[in-house]
Amino acid sequence: MSASLKTIEGTPDVAALMRDIGRRARAAARVLALAPAEQKNRALKAMAGALRADRGAILAANGEDIAEAKAASANAAFLDRLTLNDKAIEAMAAGLETIAALKDPVGAVMESWTRPNGMTIERVRVPLGVIGIIYESRPNVTADAAALALKAGNAVILRGGSESLGSARAIHAALTKGLREAGLPEDATQIVPTRDRAAVGAMLTGLDGTLDVIVPRGGKGLVGRVQAEARVPVFAHLEGVCHVYVHQAADLEMAKEIVLNAKMRRTGVCGAAETLLVDKAAAETHLKPLVAMLLNAGCEVRGDKATQAADKQVKPATEEDWSTEYLDAVIAAKTVDGLEDAVAHIERYGSHHTDAIVTNDAKAAETFMREVDSAIVLHNASTQFADGGEFGFGAEIGIATGRMHARGPVGVEQLTTFKYRVRGSGQIRP
């Protein structure tokens, strides 16, 4: 543990510390909400510069975190997520510049209309307020999440993983320099300076009404706990059990490309396909070559009887497989009795995240996209497009499967709310 943290770890009253952080965030949010786009962008660019300038300090802090994690016998995947290098720091800095270049959502008029009495009404975007980010070992979330929140005019309270606190604090120090350089309050971007887990509990209760939303970034354990315990709204997805449904009218070559990409491009992302559904009528023409292709690509296939019949290497699927997010080179495969059966399977076992149909039958595609109740539904495209960048949002803070406010990729617009501005000329209500 670094020397600077020791005194903070000794803080006797985490509740008081968190209340103070909340109070300061609320005050900063008020300033940020009224800050011009130019000033916020200046801060983001200055943050990028400070990250680059502070590279040595950030890598040194990261080195300490890594040494501690190794001493605590952390596994390789964990160390990989924790480790920063020159490239990672440059990526963070470039990310901030990308966000600076995005259109400012605050003040945008979403709709406007005139009433019969002559009043005009505008619905205009305003910041959400104070956003809490609870994340795990990846220190770069510190910069990415803070920047997106800032762009939308929000204050942010960052609570990183215990193991990456040193790295996160070094990154946060650079962000603070950027705020200062642009004349914005330093409290706009605060980091929880203690490893005490009571700090997370305080955030989940909303810090006496201070937090407007919490965004958890991390594994299923973290997200599940936040969803279960938070007393404030949460933007998150617990898991992505994504389906590709190959309809009998699918073009085989297109189906092969999409299934391979959806499953194997990156197996660890939430938009990776976990289940392949194929029409029974296309078992010979489509299922067989798709299964062969997947096996050939090194993907384990767990299937129903018909899929097992397609290839000896297919293992039997259990009931549990239909709702499993493997995040690995494994896929569950099942034959279905046409469109309605496919939709019923997805509604029963899916996670309402992202699901695709491959077909040349336009009517079947429209029915699928209407009836599947997921944040993202696709026709003839890979589920791996489930990403704010791919949607053209410029950056995202995550993907939400909740139904309130934000759904699908959560970009800068989803971190705003709105108010109504009414302009009259003396109108009174009859």
Place this chain on the structure above:
Amino acid sequence: MSASLKTIEGTPDVAALMRDIGRRARAAARVLALAPAEQKNRALKAMAGALRADRGAILAANGEDIAEAKAASANAAFLDRLTLNDKAIEAMAAGLETIAALKDPVGAVMESWTRPNGMTIERVRVPLGVIGIIYESRPNVTADAAALALKAGNAVILRGGSESLGSARAIHAALTKGLREAGLPEDATQIVPTRDRAAVGAMLTGLDGTLDVIVPRGGKGLVGRVQAEARVPVFAHLEGVCHVYVHQAADLEMAKEIVLNAKMRRTGVCGAAETLLVDKAAAETHLKPLVAMLLNAGCEVRGDKATQAADKQVKPATEEDWSTEYLDAVIAAKTVDGLEDAVAHIERYGSHHTDAIVTNDAKAAETFMREVDSAIVLHNASTQFADGGEFGFGAEIGIATGRMHARGPVGVEQLTTFKYRVRGSGQIRP
């Protein structure tokens, strides 16, 4: 207590009853989400017809409720809210027809764009899911809330006040006939058939993830409890401490009309003004005649020193008055040191509901509308326009001061969410 209720009151396991209601609502929501506009409108019109046809039964049930309430020594205001008559039933029926005539929000494309790779992305409105309504003595909420939820393709679970349960059940019986006539599932609109308060507790926990949102309709006690205890999102406002700020550049005649209307048109609505702010510089020219007008209209005025100096009848205001929602012919009045002072007062004491400025200075008006962080801000118009009907929404289920999803008047569009439909031609992610 009516005979039909006795057996239900005897239900030993309210938790099991509520779970069953939730399960059936979820299944009905799926059907409703895919129901065509025409079918939903047919149901709404048939409901209106059934309400008119069942008038006798509804009034009889209401008579029983009233007799019980009288026996329990309910006060006059309570009895007034509870009482139905021919006019009230016709108003409910006409309300359903108004909602039937509204545009169907489901399926509307909110935005669409094409990505560089040729994929098109659409953001399209879909129903929220299952809406819980917890209300008090007004039996007509049963029809109003159910109809608005149905129009947006949602299932609804209605929990009315204990004292109006007989009336609410009679109204609900008519709504069920309408659903049946249109071939929609009767479970789309369910009423909690027990007075047991444990049913409310079950709804506040979300019925095992079934409820997507709760809308409380009633007094501050009910709304406060729901906001404090609900584990699901809530659309509500706790109170409306609305301000009219008369700027020194205000036209006096316009200010008089707006202040009188904002305070006195109806004193019991959430958009009624509770505090008058007047620039110190306009104490002689504006404050004095405004106070005289209010007193003359029968409104009690509680003011700061300067307001007390304007008229002997002004009573001294205490600190508490600045944050009090009177819902009565009483107003708090204060002089302020210009625009920034007015905004600071509203931010400190207001409830982020609805606030107005009266001025002929366009720049001051824009600053006010930008800086006041309320759901509705008005320039030169009465705060009593805070109403979904007045906004042109056709009908509203209430006004929300939360920042998530719905803010301001909650109409049929705010009872929907969205999903993304992506159309490709074989795109895979690089």
